[in-house]
Amino acid sequence: MLSSLIFDMDGVLVDSMTYHAQAWIQVSSEVGVNVTPADIYEVEGANHRVGLEWLFEKAGRELDPDMYDSILERKIEIFTSIADVKPFEGMVECLSVLKKDFKLAVVTGSERVTVESFMDQFFPGIFDVIVSGEDVHYGKPYPEPYLKAVEMLGIGKEECIVVENAPMGVESAKKAGLYCVGVPTYITPDKLSEADMILNDHASLQAYLYNILEKGHLCDNS
Template identity: 65%
Template sequence: MLRSIIFDMDGVLVDSMPSHADAWIAVSKEVGADVSREDIYEIEGANHILGIQWLFEKAGRQVEPHLYEEIKRKKVEFFSANASITPFAGIAECLSDLKRHYSLAVVTGSDRYTVNSIMEDFFPDVFDTFVCGEDVHYGKPYPDPYLKAVELLGVRKDECIVVENAPMGVESAKKAGLFCVGLPTYVPPSRLSLADLVLHDHPALYEYFKKLILSGN
């Protein structure tokens, strides 16, 4: 029986990835790395440290490990100062319906400061627990973030559904042994092929959950 639903944040709850991409591109230029928006969408979901490693490696730029924290700080500062963030249409109503039936969690590669700010602005008192980028050493695509969420929720793996919009996030959920719904907000649906189910958009996601509620699952 379904007891919990776990959501990625960026690209699932809020339309924020363009602002994350702007921040990564600006900071990457400072260290001489040429990265594209598409590169950033491909590594979406990774925590900042893994994101830096993979992103700059793809750009052919070696970054010394002692610079990771400085790059992370600059990225967070740029994002906080310039981000344009809005919840996806209908997601607040969807969460309100779901909360009456299930426990809800967020698993994201974003830092806790950013997560807290977004939750306070758009979804106060909705979620039961959060797993943020700094809460696990190995972020997405490793299974650790979702395994931690299952532990915090106190449920079995077969009692959870994950909603993800990024290839690394889907991979993380599946490696954790969880049923995953893919939502292709920034990448083609084919990039989410590892998901158990890929839905077209947020209205389709809401309809999917309405059917689950009506079925008593």
């Protein structure tokens, strides 16, 4: 019996990744590492430490652990100054309806202060469980974030589905043994090939979720 729905945040609930990419590109440039938006989208979903290590490695640089906190603080500063984040059209209304019949959770690599700010601003009282990047030792693509959400929800793995838009997020969900629906918000659908189902866009996602609500179980994409 399906009882719970688990959502990634950036790129699934809120349209924020372009601002994250801009902030990471700027702060990376300031420390002599050149990255592109495509690089950022490839590591989307990872917590900041994993993502930062990956970006430095891609640029052929070794990340000095003493630099981590200052780089992260600078990234958050830049992001906060430029971000004009909004929820995807229809998601607030959709989740408000789903809330009546399902437990809802957010699993994200973003820092908790940012997550709570967006939840309070756009989705107040909607989510039963929030797992941020700071709440786990091994973030996406490791399974720990989704396993933690399942534990906090108090459910079995077969009782939930995950909605993700990032390759590392899909990998994390599948390693946790969960059914995963992919939405290619900022990337091509082939990047989400490990997902159990890939939808076209947020309109398709909402139609899928409303169909689940009506039938009370997993649905195909017909």
